[in-house]
Amino acid sequence: MARKTSTRKSRINEEQIGEMLRLRRQGKSITDIARATGFHRQTIRAYLKERQADILADEVRKQLLTDELQKHLDSLIQFAASLMEHLTVPASPNEERDAASVLVPLLPKELPEGLDSASWKARREQQQTDRQNKMLLESLHEHTREKEWWQAFEEWQEGWNICQGVLQELRGEANEIVEKLINENPSFKGEVERRAKDERDTVRNMISDVLWLVWWAGTGKPVEEIEYRTEEGRVAARFGDKTYYSMGYRISEDSLGQDMADVYKLAYDTLHLSFTDKNIADMLSRMDESIAVIDDALDPFVLRPLLVRTRCGLCPV
Numbered sequence: 275m276a277r278k279t280s281t282r283k284s285r286i287n288e289e290q291i292g293e294m295l296r297l298r299r300q301g302k303s304i305t306d307i308a309r310a311t312g313f314h315r316q317t318i319r320a321y322l323k324e325r326q327a328d329i330l331a332d333e334v335r336k337q338l339l340t341d342e343l344q345k346h347l348d349s350l351i352q353f354a355a356s357l358m359e360h361l362t363v364p365a366s367p368n369e370e371r372d373a374a375s376v377l378v379p380l381l382p383k384e385l386p387e388g389l390d391s392a393s394w395k396a397r398r399e400q401q402q403t404d405r406q407n408k409m410l411l412e413s414l415h416e417h418t419r420e421k422e423w424w425q426a427f428e429e430w431q432e433g434w435n436i437c438q439g440v441l442q443e444l445r446g447e448a449n450e451i452v453e454k455l456i457n458e459n460p461s462f463k464g465e466v467e468r469r470a471k472d473e474r475d476t477v478r479n480m481i482s483d484v485l486w487l488v489w490w491a492g493t494g495k496p497v498e499e500i501e502y503r504t505e506e507g508r509v510a511a512r513f514g515d516k517t518y519y520s521m522g523y524r525i526s527e528d529s530l531g532q533d534m535a536d537v538y539k540l541a542y543d544t545l546h547l548s549f550t551d552k553n554i555a556d557m558l559s560r561m562d563e564s565i566a567v568i569d570d571a572l573d574p575f576v577l578r579p580l581l582v583r584t585r586c587g588l589c590p591v
Contacts, residue, residue: 286313291321298322299332342590347577349588350417353410354572356380361430361568363493363561364437367445367485372438373431380407409588414572416586423571426564433561440552444488444545448481451544455537462533480534483521484541487511490519491542492549493558500539502531509535511542 290311297307304322308315360376380403415424456463456477469476490513491497499512507524509531521538525531549555570576 286317286321291325294318294321295325295328295332339590346413346588346590350410350413350577351574353380353407354414354574354577357414358565358569358572361427361565363558363565364434364441367441367482367489369441370438373434376434377407377411378403413586413588414577417577418571420571423568426567426571430561430564430568433557433564436557437554437561440549440554441485441489443552444485444549445481447548448484448488448541448545451541452477452481452484452537455540459533462530462537465530480521480537480541484538484545487519487521487538487542488545488549491546492555494555497542497546500535500542502528502535504528504531507531509538511538 290313293311294307294313297310302310304315304318307313307318311318357377357380360380362376418424456466466476487497487500496514497511498514501510501512502508502525503510503518503520506520507526508520509525510518510520512518525534
């Protein structure tokens with residue numbers, strides 16, 4: 275009898291045993307498995323008992339893998355959401371960061387325990403963030419599969435960096451133009467120099483205001499008029515929607531206020547022409563289009579099905 279059982283077992287290969295285990299994991303009864311495989315119930319029961327530990331281990335591995343996969347998916351979705359919050363166009367002439375530095379603060383900052391030095395902690399914190407950002411960007415690249423969004427991301431980075439370069443050029447041009455215009459009017463220059471001795475630098479503020487006006491006008495809010503408003507004692511720019519942006523300080527002398535308005539007008543006209551020649555408005559528009567492409571590609575509902583078909587360097591094995 276023992277020999278007969280051994281013979282029956284020898285006729286069952288690993289593939290058939292695997293089928294028994296698969297059916298059992300699906301909740302099938304011994305009778306159902308016997309009907310599906312053609313083997314005797316006692317034989318099936320013997321093999322299932324023999325492989326009970328394997329069945330349990332498979333279930334544990336499956337659950338662990340599912341949990342790790344879900345954690346990976348959650349981290350990708352969280353990172354994608356953070357990424358979208360940071361993908362913008364330069365909003366003002368004060369944006370001096372390059373594209374890479376825009377992405378630095380995306381992740382929570384977690385440090386190993388036992389590091390007492392504040393400077394060492396800061397360095398480790400930065401290294402960890404940079405490394406995790408790089409790995410998650412690569413992971414998103416793999417999980418989207420569509421290369422179109424990755425190209426759009428590179429176009430956004432290129433556009434941001436080009437804008438920063440042009441803003442540096444405009445800042446230099448604004449310095450030259452405003453100072454040249456001030457020097458051409460000796461009485462105005464003397465008054466500006468007197469004011470500049472205060473803690474607020476009149477010339478620096480004028481240059482900053484001109485850059486703001488050029489940026490706003492170049493991004494779709496054209497300036498209609500720059501004038502000295504007697505009732506407010508300020509120079510102001512009027513936009514197409516009839517709103518005003520006040521510039522400079524309150525000015526007690528109308529003549530000085532008018533001179534300041536003239537400087538603003540001439541500097542704005544010259545710099546706005548330079549801004550237009552550099553096609554910055556078109557560049558900002560293309561950046562917006564790139565952000566829209568990336569937004570679609572990083573939608574969690576797009577990532578979810580792709581996750582199970584893709585294995586990146588961070589996927590649990």
